[in-house]
Amino acid sequence: MTIRVAVIGCGGMGSWHAGNLAAQPGVDVVAVADVYEPSAAAVAEQTGASVMDAHAAIEAADAVLIASSDDTHAEFAIAAIEAGKWCFLEKPLGATLDQAQRVLDAEIASGRIHTRVGFMRELDPAHAQVAAAAAELGHLTRVRSVHRNVDGERREVGLLFAQSLIHDIHTIRWLSGREFARVTVHVAERPDGFRDVLLVGGLVGGGLGVIDFEDQAFAYEVQVEVTGELGMAATVPHPRAIIRSQATESMIVGTDWFARFQDAYRLEIEQWCADLAVGVSSGPTVWDGFAAQVVAAAGEQAMLAGQPVEVVLPARPSIYERTPDPIREDQP
Numbered sequence: 563m564t565i566r567v568a569v570i571g572c573g574g575m576g577s578w579h580a581g582n583l584a585a586q587p588g589v590d591v592v593a594v595a596d597v598y599e600p601s602a603a604a605v606a607e608q609t610g611a612s613v614m615d616a617h618a619a620i621e622a623a624d625a626v627l628i629a630s631s632d633d634t635h636a637e638f639a640i641a642a643i644e645a646g647k648w649c650f651l652e653k654p655l656g657a658t659l660d661q662a663q664r665v666l667d668a669e670i671a672s673g674r675i676h677t678r679v680g681f682m683r684e685l686d687p688a689h690a691q692v693a694a695a696a697a698e699l700g701h702l703t704r705v706r707s708v709h710r711n712v713d714g715e716r717r718e719v720g721l722l723f724a725q726s727l728i729h730d731i732h733t734i735r736w737l738s739g740r741e742f743a744r745v746t747v748h749v750a751e752r753p754d755g756f757r758d759v760l761l762v763g764g765l766v767g768g769g770l771g772v773i774d775f776e777d778q779a780f781a782y783e784v785q786v787e788v789t790g791e792l793g794m795a796a797t798v799p800h801p802r803a804i805i806r807s808q809a810t811e812s813m814i815v816g817t818d819w820f821a822r823f824q825d826a827y828r829l830e831i832e833q834w835c836a837d838l839a840v841g842v843s844s845g846p847t848v849w850d851g852f853a854a855q856v857v858a859a860a861g862e863q864a865m866l867a868g869q870p871v872e873v874v875l876p877a878r879p880s881i882y883e884r885t886p887d888p889i890r891e892d893q894p
């Protein structure tokens with residue numbers, strides 16, 4: 563059986579996912595949509611899909627990948643969920659917490675998990691090794707994520723939390739198996755307008771989640787480190803060639819997340835398609851997207867208030883209950 567997939571949003575991320583989708587057996591990219599017609603046309607040519615309006619694309623497919631602008635995520639995700647389609651949704655769930663809540667409500671009302679959220683670091687081989695090692699480290703005391711982001715835009719500061727730190731928040735929740743209880747944030751503006759953000763979270767059940775984030779214009783890098791009572795595990799800089807020239811040894815770091823996480827992006831699409839073939843949805847859920855967005859919003863509030871902010875999260879809805887995996891066993 564061939565699964566018909568629609569791609570909504572054909573910019574950088576959408577076209578990258580479309581390339582990975584087109585390489586999957588048993589998958590046919592049948593429809594693409596983008597408010598900017600030339601982007602949709604380019605992906606249509608690459609995949610053999612037809613260009614359509616987003617809602618017609620949802621209608622035409624069995625499964626929908628949403629990588630459009632953040633303020634349209636909720637509208638398209640809710641339409642896909644309500645139409646009973648499988649969904650792959652890029653983070654964040656919506657441009658606001660209210661929109662994120664509506665996506666969560668729609669999926670709960672549907673009674674089953676339709677949606678995988680694009681927190682691709684879970685599929686990054688180095689992060690996965692850290693996750694496996696974390697299970698052997700005893701009670702975890704600290705998870706630290708370092709995120710050096712290249713961004714030319716000098717985004718409005720709230721967007722740093724909703725678009726960038728949200729990945730680190732998810733990583734900390736995933737690796738620790740704990741929720742954030744409260745957050746403290748420091749932000750420093752650089753002379754060139756870029757910002758450094760330090761977020762320290764107290765986790766429910768103990769331990770710290772630390773995010774060391776910067777926007778700048780020179781190199782993209784993500785690292786993670788988990789410390790437990792029995793030891794620690796950390797990623798090393800992504801393996802690349804060492805170059806020797808003019809009496810100097812150097813290594814290319816790169817400036818974008820596509821190169822750093824290319825394996826993770828490919829693997830998450832492979833996993834999504836394997837899931838579609840057997841009619842399940844695994845990996846990061848809408849609940850994960852929502853919980854991370856609540857922490858991101860608390861982070862923004864903590865920054866504005868200049869003091870710690872409690873993270874108020876409702877109980878995990880029953881459709882998102884799952885058997886605890888080894889690294890989550892010490893969760894209270």
Ligand code: ISE
Binds near residue numbers: 725727729
């Ligand atoms: C971007 O949207 C991403 O998803 C990247 O993974 C992240 O590193 C970057 O900070 C975001 O802006």
